[in-house]
Amino acid sequence: MKTSLCSLFAVATLASSGLAFAQEAQNGPAKPMFAVLPRKILGTPVGEVAGLPTWNGSFVYRGTTYTYNMVGAAPSTNTSVTVQPYIIPLKIIITKGTKTTTFDAEHVLSNGRTVIQNTIDSPIFDSTTNYTQGGVNLGTTQYIDAFQRGNFWGTVSTNTSYHLLLGTPKIAPEQTLKPPASDGTTGNPFGNLTVAEVDIDWFDTQIQSIMKTLKIPANSIPIFVTYDTYLTEGGCCIGGYHSAFTDTAGTIAYSNFEYIDKPGDFSQDVSALSHELGEWANDPLIANINGNQTPCGILEVGDPLEGDVNYGGFPYTVNGFTYNLQDMVFLPYFDAPKSTSVNGWLSFQNNTTISPCSNGS
Numbered sequence: 001m002k003t004s005l006c007s008l009f010a011v012a013t014l015a016s017s018g019l020a021f022a023q024e025a026q027n028g029p030a031k032p033m034f035a036v037l038p039r040k041i042l043g044t045p046v047g048e049v050a051g052l053p054t055w056n057g058s059f060v061y062r063g064t065t066y067t068y069n070m071v072g073a074a075p076s077t078n079t080s081v082t083v084q085p086y087i088i089p090l091k092i093i094i095t096k097g098t099k100t101t102t103f104d105a106e107h108v109l110s111n112g113r114t115v116i117q118n119t120i121d122s123p124i125f126d127s128t129t130n131y132t133q134g135g136v137n138l139g140t141t142q143y144i145d146a147f148q149r150g151n152f153w154g155t156v157s158t159n160t161s162y163h164l165l166l167g168t169p170k171i172a173p174e175q176t177l178k179p180p181a182s183d184g185t186t187g188n189p190f191g192n193l194t195v196a197e198v199d200i201d202w203f204d205t206q207i208q209s210i211m212k213t214l215k216i217p218a219n220s221i222p223i224f225v226t227y228d229t230y231l232t233e234g235g236c237c238i239g240g241y242h243s244a245f246t247d248t249a250g251t252i253a254y255s256n257f258e259y260i261d262k263p264g265d266f267s268q269d270v271s272a273l274s275h276e277l278g279e280w281a282n283d284p285l286i287a288n289i290n291g292n293q294t295p296c297g298i299l300e301v302g303d304p305l306e307g308d309v310n311y312g313g314f315p316y317t318v319n320g321f322t323y324n325l326q327d328m329v330f331l332p333y334f335d336a337p338k339s340t341s342v343n344g345w346l347s348f349q350n351n352t353t354i355s356p357c358s359n360g361s
Contacts, residue, residue, distance in 0.1 A: 030189030030190055030235075030236045030237050031235065031236070031237065032237060032239060032266040032267075032306065032307075032311060033237070033238055033239070033306075034238060034239055034240055034241060034272070034275060034276070034279075034300075034302065034303060034306060035200060035231070035233065035238050035240075035241035036241060036242055036243065036279070036283075036286060036298075036300060037200070037204055037241055037242075037243035037286075038243070038286055039243065039244040039245060039246065039251070039285060039286040040208075040243075040244075040245040040246070041245070041246050042208075042245055042246060042247040044246075044248065051218045051219055051250050051251055052071060052083070052218060052219055052220075052221075052251070052252075052253055052284055052285075053071065053072060053073065053081050053083070053219065054069050054070060054071055054072070054284060054285070055069070055070060055072060055073055055074040055077075056068070056069050057070065057074060059331070059335075059336040059337060059340070061294075061295055061335040061336070062295075064295075066293070066294050066295065066334075066335075066336075067292070068282070068283075068292045068294075068299060069283075069284070069285060069292060070148075070281060070282055070283075070284070071083060071164060071253075071280065071281045071282075071284045072148070072163075072164035072281070073162070075149075075152040075155040075156050075159055075162045076155050076159060077159070077162070078159035078160075078161045078162055079161060079162065080161060080162065080163035080164075080165060081163070081164055081165070082163075082165040082166070082167045083164075083165070083166060083167065083219070083220065083221050084166075084167045084170065084217075084219070084220040084221070085125070085166050085167060085169045085170070085220065085221050085222075085223055086169070086170050086171075086172055086214075086216055086220055086221070086222045086223065087116060087119070087120070087169045087170070087171050087172065087223050087225060088172040088174075088175060088207075088210060088214070088222060088223065088224045088225065089104075089105035089106055089115070089116050089171070089172070089174040089175070089225050090105050090174070090175055090176075090177055090207075090224055090225060090226045090229075091103070091104045091105065091106070091174055091175070091176045091177070092104075092177050092179070092184070092196045092198060092226055092227075092229050093176060093177070093178045094179070094184050094185060094186050094196050095178070095181070096181070096185060096186060101186055101194075101196070103195070103196045103226065103227050103228050103229050104174075104227055105174065105225045105226055105227045105259065106174055107227050107261075109261060111320065111321055113321075115225065115227050115259050115261075116171060116225060118259075118269070118321060119225060119259065119270055119273065120169055121318065121319040121321065122269070122270045122273075122318070122319075122321075122323045123142065123143045123316050123318055123323060123325060124142060124143055124144065124166070124270055124273055124274060124277065124325075125142060125166055125168075125169060126142070126318050126319065127140065127141050127142050127145075127165075128140065128318060129141075129142075129143070129146075129316055129318055131143075131146035131150070133150055133342055133343070133345070133348065133349075133350065134342065134343040134345065134350060136150075136153065136342050136343060138150050138153070138342065139160075139163075141163065141165070142165060142166060143274055143316075143325050144164060144166065144274070144277050144278060144281055145163050145164050145165055146348075147278055147281075147328055147348050148164045148281060149162065149163070149342075150330065150341060150342040150345070150348055151282075151330045151331055151340070151341055151348075152331075152340060152341070153340075153341055153342035153343075154337075154339045154340050154341065155340075164281060166221070166277075169223075172214055175210050177198075177203070177206050179198050179199065179202055179203075180202075182199075183198060183199040183202035183203075184196065184197065184198045184199070184202075185197050187236060189230065189236045189237050190237075190265055190266065192262060192265070193228065193260070193261075193262045193265060194228070195228045195229055195230055195237075195260070196226070196228065196229040196230070197229075197230055197231075197232050197236050197237070198226075198229060198230075198231055198232065199231070199232055199233070200231040200232065200233050200238055200241065201233075203231055203256070204241075204243065207224050207254070207256065208245055210224075211252060211254065212247070212249070215249070216252060216254075217249075218249060218250030218251055218252050220252075221253065221254065221255065221277075221280060222252065222254040222255070223254070223255050223256070223257065223273070223277075224254070224255070224256040224257075225256075225257065225259060226256070226257075226258050226259065227258075227259050227261065228258075228259075228260060228261055228262075229258050230258055230267070231256075231258070237266060237267075238258075239257070239258050239260075239266055239267035239271075239272040239275070240255065240256055240257035240258055240267065240272035240273070240275060240276045241255070241256055241276065242254065242255040242256075242276050242279055242280045242283075242286075243255075243286060244284065244285050244286050251285065253280060253284040253285060253286075255273075255276045255277065255280055256276070257270070257272040257273040257275075257276050258272055259272075259273075260272075264310070266311050267311075268311075268313070268324050269321075269323050269324055270323050270324070270325065271311060271312075271313045271323075271324040271325060271326050272326075274302075274325040274326045274328075275302035275306065275312075275326045275328070276302070278301050278302050278326070278328040279299070279300050279301055279302055279303075279328075282299040282301050283298055283299040283300065283301075294334035294335060294336075294361070295334065295335040295356075295357060296333075296334055296335065296356065296357030296360065296361050297334075297357075297360060297361030298361055299334065299361070300361050301328040301329050301330075301333075302326055302328050302329075303359075303360070303361060304329050304333065304354065304358070304359035304360060304361060305326065305327045305328065305329060305347060305351060305354075305359070306326065307359075308327070308351070310324065311324075311326065312326040312327045312328075313325060313326050313327075314326075314327060314349055327347050327348050327349040327351060328347060328348055329346055329347045329348075329351075329354070330342075330345060330346055330347060330348065332344065332345075332346055332356065333346045333347065333354065333356055333357070334356070334357070334361065335356050335357065
């Protein structure tokens with residue numbers, strides 16, 4: 001059985017479906033999904049470590065108190081926290097027989113920018129987009145900050161200096177990965193784009209090693225970027241994941257997303273990045289660490305809506321490019337009081353087809 005918890009349009013996780021799921025995915029059609037890998041304990045931190053800034057909160061549902069741990073500071077503190085992102089571009093090289101194919105995150109796109117530059121120019125890091133949801137102005141800011149402000153608008157509306165921001169990204173040197181034939185191949189899972197397909201467990205081992213080599217600090221968010229690549233786990237296709245590991249340098253929460261250069265395909269442009277960073281913000285240290293187990297599962301805020309039209313993505317045009325950012329569910333979706341979120345909505349884009357816990361988590 002694999003160790004990750006994947007969602008298949010909010011169907012069961014591998015933890016519950018096990019080998020039967022893997023066999024279905026391998027033999028059936030491509031299935032868009034995301035993953036969260038359980039935190040790994042690789043060592044004990046030595047001395048004082050400046051870890052990721054997080055805060056603890058709770059809500060009561062039917063007499064039971066549910067706790068959670070999120071990135072930043074509590075909205076009630078009326079303060080702003082900025083987390084330093086490190087972007088690590090990856091070059092994936094697949095060899096099949098005598099043919100070698102390269103999938104390069106430094107690839108130059110049709111708009112003349114590299115994948116990395118186009119990512120940095122997106123509303124994930126750019127702060128010039130105004131987010132007015134249902135007549136409520138959440139601010140001119142970054143996408144994840146706007147989402148979190150809407151998530152806790154019941155408190156933020158009177159504590160307007162609350163923010164969860166990403167700093168100017170630091171770009172690490174590009175790293176090259178050459179998966180063995182047993183862990184990497186090429187495919188055309190959705191019928192219109194040749195992509196690399198790389199086993200997620202092999203991939204995760206490699207990027208943990210990279211983080212150690214680069215000495216990524218524990219109080220940051222490392223983001224690994226691949227181009228026209230999907231991760232696999234018995235079958236295709238995982239658009240991104242987040243996880244954490246603890247070693248002598250502390251606990252590092254990290255993420256990976258797949259930049260797919262085909263409009264309309266799963267994980268197009270930064271849609272997977274918006275999904276994974278939204279989940280990182282709400283469940284940074286992975287399920288059941290400092291809480292985060294709600295009446296309908298862990299706080300994977302993107303998974304319940306990834307099966308919607310355009311994979312839950314909504315268009316935002318900035319810096320001359322139209323990006324697709326995924327809608328995500330608010331805390332009331334997980335049975336917190338509706339007074340928590342902006343307008344009592346269950347999702348950032350006011351998805352009215354869902355009810356609390358209706359699509360799992």
